[in-house]
Amino acid sequence: MAGYLKVFTDPSYASQGVVMTYPLIGNYGVIPNDAESKKVWVSGVFVHELAEVSSNFRKEKELNDYLIENEVPGLKNVNTRKLTKVLRNSGTMRGKITSNITNIEQTIKEIKEFSPKNLVGLVSGKRQYIEGEGEKKIALLSFGCKENIIRELKKRNCIVYVYPHDTNTQTLLENNPSRNSTIKWTTETQRIAK
Numbered sequence: 252m253a254g255y256l257k258v259f260t261d262p263s264y265a266s267q268g269v270v271m272t273y274p275l276i277g278n279y280g281v282i283p284n285d286a287e288s289k290k291v292w293v294s295g296v297f298v299h300e301l302a303e304v305s306s307n308f309r310k311e312k313e314l315n316d317y318l319i320e321n322e323v324p325g326l327k328n329v330n331t332r333k334l335t336k337v338l339r340n341s342g343t344m345r346g347k348i349t350s351n352i353t354n355i356e357q358t359i360k361e362i363k364e365f366s367p368k369n370l371v372g373l374v375s376g377k378r379q380y381i382e383g384e385g386e387k388k389i390a391l392l393s394f395g396c397k398e399n400i401i402r403e404l405k406k407r408n409c410i411v412y413v414y415p416h417d418t419n420t421q422t423l424l425e426n427n428p429s430r431n432s433t434i435k436w437t438t439e440t441q442r443i444a445k
């Protein structure tokens with residue numbers, strides 16, 4: 252029960268509007284520990300139905316309040332499955348959520364001129380930091396790394412040095428990251444496949 256929050260906080264969705272095809276969004280509220288980063292990256296949210304009241308013992312707030320706090324606009328009562336079919340047939344499209352349609356020509360011009368700049372630099376972060384304790388040292392060059400990757404490395408006895416995307420090789424090697432060490436990855440999918 253962490254789907255929509257993971258999507259909204261996933262750096263790979265930076266500057267994008269997200270269309271949620273599940274018919275009811277917000278039914279379990281917002282659980283910050285399930286987020287993929289400390290920030291909401293989506294620029295807009297489209298839902299068919301937004302739950303007014305959520306139910307989950309771990310929730311800390313309602314989804315609508317969370318989106319408002321993070322200044323993320325959204326539309327509800329959207330036929331999201333139909334919109335998804337349009338996007339699948341036509342590909343990614345530019346758009347804008349606005350309540351002001353008095354100057355539609357200006358709005359269309361803004362949509363056509365929109366071009367996100369330096370998204371990798373934006374999602375990568377600007378500072379180096381360290382997570383976890385362990386025997387194995389990992390140098391992680393972030394291009395928008397999800398928190399779950401760091402959590403999983405920490406579970407496997409790793410200390411993770413996280414660097415911005417433009418870090419040079421010399422800096423990456425300063426903390427003497429482990430070489431030729433194996434990290435055991437086990438997922439439910441692998442267990443079932445075996």
